[in-house]
Amino acid sequence: MPVTLEVIIGLEVHAQMSTRTKMFCGCDNDAFGKEPNTTVCPICMGHPGTLPVPNGEAVQKAIRTSLALGCTVNGDSHFDRKHYFYPDLPSGFQISQYDFPLANHGTITYDILDAGGAKVAEKTCRIHRLHMENDAGKLTHVGSRTLCDYNRAGTPLMEIVTEPDLRSADEAVAFAQELRRVLVAIQASEADMFKGMMRFDASISLREKGTEKLNPRSEIKNLNSFKSLERALLYEEKRLRNLWEEQSGPLKGNITVGWMDDEEKTRVLREKEDAQDYRYFPEPDIPPLHFEAAFIEEVKKKLPVLPRAQREKYVALGLPEAKALQLMDDPLLRSHFDAVLERTKDVKKASGIVLTQLIGFLKEQGKTLDQGPSKDAILELVDAIESGTISGNAGKDVLEKMITTGKGAKEIIAAEGMQQISDDSSLQTLVDRAIAENQKAVESYKAGKQAALGAVMAWVMKETKGQANPAKVNEMLRKLLETPDEN
Numbered sequence: 001m002p003v004t005l006e007v008i009i010g011l012e013v014h015a016q017m018s019t020r021t022k023m024f025c026g027c028d029n030d031a032f033g034k035e036p037n038t039t040v041c042p043i044c045m046g047h048p049g050t051l052p053v054p055n056g057e058a059v060q061k062a063i064r065t066s067l068a069l070g071c072t073v074n075g076d077s078h079f080d081r082k083h084y085f086y087p088d089l090p091s092g093f094q095i096s097q098y099d100f101p102l103a104n105h106g107t108i109t110y111d112i113l114d115a116g117g118a119k120v121a122e123k124t125c126r127i128h129r130l131h132m133e134n135d136a137g138k139l140t141h142v143g144s145r146t147l148c149d150y151n152r153a154g155t156p157l158m159e160i161v162t163e164p165d166l167r168s169a170d171e172a173v174a175f176a177q178e179l180r181r182v183l184v185a186i187q188a189s190e191a192d193m194f195k196g197m198m199r200f201d202a203s204i205s206l207r208e209k210g211t212e213k214l215n216p217r218s219e220i221k222n223l224n225s226f227k228s229l230e231r232a233l234l235y236e237e238k239r240l241r242n243l244w245e246e247q248s249g250p251l252k253g254n255i256t257v258g259w260m261d262d263e264e265k266t267r268v269l270r271e272k273e274d275a276q277d278y279r280y281f282p283e284p285d286i287p288p289l290h291f292e293a294a295f296i297e298e299v300k301k302k303l304p305v306l307p308r309a310q311r312e313k314y315v316a317l318g319l320p321e322a323k324a325l326q327l328m329d330d331p332l333l334r335s336h337f338d339a340v341l342e343r344t345k346d347v348k349k350a351s352g353i354v355l356t357q358l359i360g361f362l363k364e365q366g367k368t369l370d371q372g373p374s375k376d377a378i379l380e381l382v383d384a385i386e387s388g389t390i391s392g393n394a395g396k397d398v399l400e401k402m403i404t405t406g407k408g409a410k411e412i413i414a415a416e417g418m419q420q421i422s423d424d425s426s427l428q429t430l431v432d433r434a435i436a437e438n439q440k441a442v443e444s445y446k447a448g449k450q451a452a453l454g455a456v457m458a459w460v461m462k463e464t465k466g467q468a469n470p471a472k473v474n475e476m477l478r479k480l481l482e483t484p485d486e487n
């Protein structure tokens with residue numbers, strides 16, 4: 001009988017903290033798009049004799065994150081030097097935290113959705129530890145040469161290490177997405193994957209279902225997107241399953257592999273490696289960290305509503321889970337949605353305008369959300385619809401034109417003569433004509449066929465190119481037709 005294998009996955013996540021300056025010096029932390037080696041100083045270049053000073057903002061953000069993940073922030077922790085030689089690390093050591101990390105023992109609860117976006121399961125993954133460290137520089141290989149850019153050197157990072165609680169590539173991705181939502185919500189990291197602000201190392205191993213022992217694992221290095229995380233794990237799982245069949249068992253020792261994004265496969269980098277000797281020792285230039293319980297409590301009090309709770313609020317209002325998730329993944333989208341919801345007090349309307357129409361038109365026109373209308377511009381449109389100046393349907397056309405032209409709703413409505421016909425005397429004339437022109441439908445409505453009124457309505461809407469206020473027309477028609485014939 002073939003054995004049933006279980007997949008065991010754990011993640012190490014590196015997230016760049018969104019601070020003004022680097023981890024241990026005053027250099028600009030935003031190196032994106034800057035000339036190479038322009039946001040550097042002797043400290044982040046690791047020159048001898050320089051003194052690193054921890055960035056208070058970064059420490060605060062790491063504590064916020066620890067608390068948001070339900071970790072215990074350790075009252076005492078310290079920085080260590082982790083020694084290794086590589087051209088992107090000019091000091092020859094990274095300042096990290098080894099045996100006394102900032103925080104331990106958290107959890108993240110995340111949802112598994114089906115293809116239709118409905119929630120099918122709720123899972124929890126434990127966080128083993130969270131510590132702070134600085135990033136290395138960036139190497140670019142050009143032909144036989146290697147170029148070094150140290151702008152990224154010294155960037156403040158959090159390393160978040162999970163327990164091996166994940167059981168599939170799907171779970172790993174859903175977990176990582178939820179973690180990203182938390183980091184963004186508490187403003188600890190922008191976690192912009194495109195800019196490399198969130199990166200993963202994933203460990204994967206197999207074991208016979210029902211057994212508890214962890215087998216040697218394959219560690220996949222440096223995954224830079226949810227897509228590569230998913231594909232690399234699926235690829236490596238398949239590879240390990242085949243290996244299990246060939247050698248009737250798990251890997252003989254831990255291995256490290258790299259994910260080749262363009263070839264869509266992993267390549268073994270190091271086999272049967274022993275624990276590397278980094279010669280850790282406490283960083284002598286930085287005093288140990290000590291946090292009073294009262295201080296940690298203060299930070300905890302200032303945490304915003306976390307994504308999970310926020311999402312539950314949206315779902316309770318009637319928004320489908322997948323749409324609530326969509327909002328949590330994009331702060332700008334959420335701010336638009338919240339504003340429209342606040343104005344209309346109607347989740348369906350807000351969802352229709354922001355999540356269906358706005359997103360749909362932007363997509364059609366190949367634009368991003370920040371290239372679309374501002375929150376105020378959207379509210380101008382919403383006001384025009386809510387006040388009855390235009391119908392909801394016309395609003396859709398106006399929104400599309402706002403995105404195409406960049407013009408405001410009022411301007412477009414005036415220029416195109418799209419105002420809804422709402423005044424009683426114009427509508428009365430219309431309704432009288434509608435009754436005269438649609439005698440057959442009117443008769444069957446009077447005979448009790450409710451649906452026949454639709455034909456009369458349709459005539460009015462056609463006649464006015466959709467500009468008649470449908471609610472008012474409907475009301476007037478019903479009133480007229482329900483009055484007993486005096487003749």
Ligand SMILES: [Zn+2]
Nearest residue numbers: 025027041044
């Ligand atoms: Zn510097």
